[in-house]
Amino acid sequence: MAADPLSLPPQPVPDAVTAPFWAALAEGRLAMCRCGQCGLWLQPPLERCRRCAGPTRFVDVAGTGTVYSFIVQHRATVPGYLDDLPYVVALVELDEQAGLRLPARIVGVDPAAVHCGLRVRAEFADLPGGEFTVAVFRPVDSR
């Protein structure tokens, strides 16, 4: 479809366990895997809880979190976003559980203004390629 193979970022390949994550995003929800028995959040998702072996399900999260760490990508090493260089990717620690992190692009801010501890909120964006929605994060005070 794309003339330039570098124009699209890598597309996710959902599996039997991760499919609900992508299905939720397609509906404009950010949902993470959680144990239905003990309440532990699990990322990456598992079919059964690693702590109590209870069944898991995907539960909506608030979509708020903190930048735990981040990089500013200057060089084209991964396909996609080449017109957006330099772009920012962060590990966002979600408010639901200490250490529960999602890698995500940070939008709506000068890369020089991003810092560890920055409060961010999820919003939804079409993944170039047309088949998936992703959650990106924007500083909470930027609009």
Added chain:
Amino acid sequence: MSHALAGAAVVGIGRSPFVRSSGRTTLSMAAQAAREALADCGLTAADVDGFTCYSTGDSAGPSQVAHAIGVDDLGWSLSVLGGGNIVTSTVAGAAAAVLSGQAEVVVVYRVLGSQTRYGRALERVEVDGEGQFAGPHGYLVPPQWFAMYCRRHQYEYGSTAADLGAIAVQERDHAVRNPHAVARSPITLDDYLNSRWISEPFRLFDCCYEIDGAVAIVVTSAERAADLPHRPVHLLGAADSNRFGGSVDQWDDLSCMYSRDTAPRLWSRTGLRPADIDVACMYDCFTFTVMATFEDFGFCAKGEVGDYFRAGRATYGGDVVVNPHGGLLSEGYIHGLNHHYEAVLQLRGDAGDRQVSGAETALVTSGAGPFGGALVYGTAAL
């Protein structure tokens, strides 16, 4: 103190040329390194009954390489899936095979051809597994992962670009005296600071030099080693640690690495401590890997690595010589097995211009982030 692995020794070392682009197959290069390692210790294919390698599914396997150098019947063959994280387990596994009688003489190798370049993934169109959460955001390759670690360390401990640069400059300075290294031109701190951004806070000179080449080492019992030509290099102990299923993103504290857990295990098993180490071949896929693991192994406190290197404590005449060959940053990236080659050369006293005088112990680390390991070699069994 005696460790269970202390009856094993490395008796032979071999390697192919290290070059940017060899035009050769992984089988050709691995066979060359294996032949050279056997010739080095005066053994032949007829003496070898074990072969093992680690790879990411990108190289000729142990039985192929053994066959290619004339081994007719391999009694122990083990192909391990993994990278820097698994080097220690692979070498220690070879020693365990020898000590348990499954094999008498084992060749351990790693080979990298031009088809393997971990620093970029421009051909990737799809990602499964944990990568499916990161890849769509343009976040997929090791320089990005460990730049993320580095940033967190800078935030928590105030480490700086100049601290990373001190590591890059020191390793390059060591490579100047290593004819086998691919990058031998000295660099200054300014050169480092002026090198282009890759994944900020990483610049070009924070990243290892990816090349083609192979390294092989020969492991056998200390008893057999006594009859072979070189001073045997004994395995004094090894330890690994694996947490978070290998997830670089979920590892709990990005200011440190697997070595936080490996180090106490290794020191406890060997009865040694950092002050006992003469040569430290620190796995250096990136400058920051050296910084984090050097702290974790207890050579200095958090945030002090830059000062340690600037004070000359990580080179000749200092406390410990770190990567006398120039490491993966400057000798070249053979996925950490070249660190074992260098450690053996140093402990034999055969390192020529770059010999660490009186070297009796060498720490060799491998891995980064949530998993990895380390071992100690010595000139005398514990």
